Amino acid sequence: MNRQITLASRPAGYPKESDFNLVEVPVPAPEDGEVLVKTIYLSVDPYMRGRINASKSYAANVEIDEVMIGSVIAQIVASKHPNFQVGDVVNAGIGWQEYGVAAGDGLRKIDPTIAPISTGAGILGMPGLTAYFGLLEIGKLQERETVFVSGAAGAVGSVVGQIAKIKGCRVVGSAGTDEKVAYIVDELGFDDAFNYKEVTDYHEELQKLLPDGIDVYFDNVGGAITDVVFPNLRIKGRVVICGQISQYNLEKPETGPRFLWNMITKRARIEGFLVSEFADRHAGALVEMSEWLRQGKLKYHETIEEGGIESAPAAFISMLKGGNIGKQLVKIADID
Amino acid sequence: MNRQITLASRPAGYPKESDFNLVEVPVPAPEDGEVLVKTIYLSVDPYMRGRINASKSYAANVEIDEVMIGSVIAQIVASKHPNFQVGDVVNAGIGWQEYGVAAGDGLRKIDPTIAPISTGAGILGMPGLTAYFGLLEIGKLQERETVFVSGAAGAVGSVVGQIAKIKGCRVVGSAGTDEKVAYIVDELGFDDAFNYKEVTDYHEELQKLLPDGIDVYFDNVGGAITDVVFPNLRIKGRVVICGQISQYNLEKPETGPRFLWNMITKRARIEGFLVSEFADRHAGALVEMSEWLRQGKLKYHETIEEGGIESAPAAFISMLKGGNIGKQLVKIADID
CATH class of the missing domain: 3.40.50.720 (NAD(P)-binding Rossmann-like Domain)
Structure with a gap:
């Protein structure tokens, strides 16, 4: 089964855990050109707060009972796309869930030899x-x-x-x-x-x-x-x-x-x-940032909530209140 | 004699006529490289309000008892600069006074054949x-x-x-x-x-x-x-x-x-x-604007206070309150 966090209600003021639901659905199957991924780290970010309001932010809002939007660091567990193999680590915009299907085109691979894969949602993301x-x-x-x-x-x-x-x-x-x-x-x-x-x-x-x-x-x-x-x-x-x-x-x-x-x-x-305005230059910037990281010119810190998918709302709320130092992540599963 | 308007006090809220003084001083004489001008039209502009506050605006403020800053459309009555002849019309930053001395270098000549000279303080200024x-x-x-x-x-x-x-x-x-x-x-x-x-x-x-x-x-x-x-x-x-x-x-x-x-x-x-950031391109822009004016693509209106130098404070206050349509000017003297 695949556990997901959906939006239960639109928050007034700070979100509460009761604004979210934990639901279980079957693990989906990838079609041609798609991959099935397993979430390793889920990213919670300030921009998500604007996307659960009733009024439109810069992009479509999350509807009630929809899976919370967001990107994850995930590992491919089934692939129907020639560029991706089982075991590859990617950054995928599947939202707050343990498993998800994503189109392979445009999916960003994370190179685990450069830095810990969690950085793909933070300093190298x-x-x-x-x-x-x-x-x-x-x-x-x-x-x-x-x-x-x-x-x-x-x-x-x-x-x-x-x-x-x-x-x-x-x-x-x-x-x-x-x-x-x-x-x-x-x-x-x-x-x-x-x-x-x-x-x-x-x-x-x-x-x-x-x-x-x-x-x-x-x-x-x-x-x-x-x-x-x-x-x-x-x-x-x-x-x-x-x-x-x-x-x-x-x-x-x-x-x-x-x-x-x-x-x-x-x-x-x-x-x-x-x-996203600079999407065509992200790859080049990541090369430069990776080099700075390797040289020790860039450092980073992560605040990782270890409580699994059910702890994502609490981690999100904590981040909105400044509970994190550096990147706030939620650990969902171990990498294989 | 030369009549001037000086700053009597820093206004709180809208300026009052009593925030200004009318004073008489001798007409100054130009040194080498300078010209003596007679003001024809005095320009009152919104930016002047910021320059009579105690706190610095983007440029130095007018001090108490100093002549109010501003630019005028003026006619040269004596010249010690080779580029200017008696009778030439110029835009000069001599402030609110009937006569003033200005350095010839950097002084902008107004061509009276393009449009009425008053436009040099407005649509062509x-x-x-x-x-x-x-x-x-x-x-x-x-x-x-x-x-x-x-x-x-x-x-x-x-x-x-x-x-x-x-x-x-x-x-x-x-x-x-x-x-x-x-x-x-x-x-x-x-x-x-x-x-x-x-x-x-x-x-x-x-x-x-x-x-x-x-x-x-x-x-x-x-x-x-x-x-x-x-x-x-x-x-x-x-x-x-x-x-x-x-x-x-x-x-x-x-x-x-x-x-x-x-x-x-x-x-x-x-x-x-x-x-002023675009000073090196003003001349080129004025060519284009003059052509639009000639073609009838640009029109303008002027609100002219005819009461001479003593009416400048009232015209300034009226402009700040929206009494003008188009450019607010004060007529000081006839052109020779």
Whole structure:
């Protein structure tokens, strides 16, 4: 049998475990051109919160009683596609389930000799690519600029800061625990960081840590911490909007200070993006990222929930509340 | 004697006439390389409001008792620069005064055979150039896109809409009186427009007038009308921040709905700019704009205060409150 997590109800505010159901269905069989995969690691990511709302996000929403969307690191257990053999490890968008059928065309193989396969959902997967293209292509980061990253200990933010260091920049991050702050400074090499739950005056903190202002702000969080960035931007500053996790679980939308006047005085730019826009360049970026990883220039951390498919909702909720350092995964099965 | 308007006090909220002084000083004499000019038309522009605050805008502020900054259309009455003759008409940044000395280098000559010289402060001057570079270079407007312009009957907005029509776009504008709405639709050829003081639901209005969404929003105004643009942006929409006149005269900063999440779902961009960034391309743009004017593809309107230098503060305040259609000028003297 195949166990799946489906959407039971649309959450108001933070999702609850009761917003999800665990259901059992028969394991499906692949048709020609398809493969059957067994999930090894399931990825839970902030973007999923937007996809379980009633209002459309950037892509179709999950319907009630549908399997939760998402991508997994999986092993092929049956193949009707010439490019894939039983035992191959792939990144497949089958959602939150133990087994799934996927079209072989477009399926990304994971090379287990480069790094542990779990990285295919993290630093060498969507979050790593999001950091790479967001910072370099949307943020147009230049050597020796100053960078501020919110959500800096998360799967994306932690990579953003490290790539900025590779590019010779001064990097400051914000995160929600002292442990995270220590991790990104001591382990990842951020120049400085602060715990936004402890600091009360973000504006003053940014002026202290980045006294010459911010060239590139990589925003995973939104809300009050983003508000203070605008007056601290440098001329021609860029604000990369990657996520707004502080806003996803509000029962009532927030208001905030108007800041667009700063865009004129700073001749600044704000731009949102999706990593899928750069799909034709993902492979090349992964080569570069793998090399940085091999050289020790990139490091990563994973927070792995070991409770199987039934623990995916709890892991998702924990991640939305900042319970993770680095990439949040759910271990579903051992690799064969 | 030379009469000048100086800054008497920093306004709280809308400026008052008492925030300015009228003073008399001797007419200055030009040194080598300089010219003495007599002001014909004085230009009052929204950007000046930001320059009389205590906090720095994008350039140095006017100090108390300093002559108000600004550019004028002026005639040369004495020249110590080889490129300028007595009688030549120029655009000079001498501020609010009847006479002034300016360096000849970099001074822009106005050709009175192309159009009335007043246009050198309007459609063939800074406002026209702001519209041109903001829409085409920052907004990257493409043929047949949809455009929304706030402050559409002003010196900049009225040109934005007409350039968008030249480029084959659908253009909707907002303005603050029925007369302005009629002017931009009937005279300037906007596809539609609405009076933001009459319409109560801007979101609904935009959905009605631009049902397929907005490719480029050219923002002169900010505030509540800008708030509703973000959910109405099309994928890859661009928001050009040119001005935020609704915010300049607030005694207390406003808050508004947070909207950055839309930047991700729409993969959209917001960018502020100053026309001075494109200084090396102004001359070429003026050639193109002059040709459009000659062909009747561009039209303009001027609101001219005839009361001389002493009426400049009143004209400035009136313009900030939306009293003008098209470019607001103050007539200072007749041309010789």
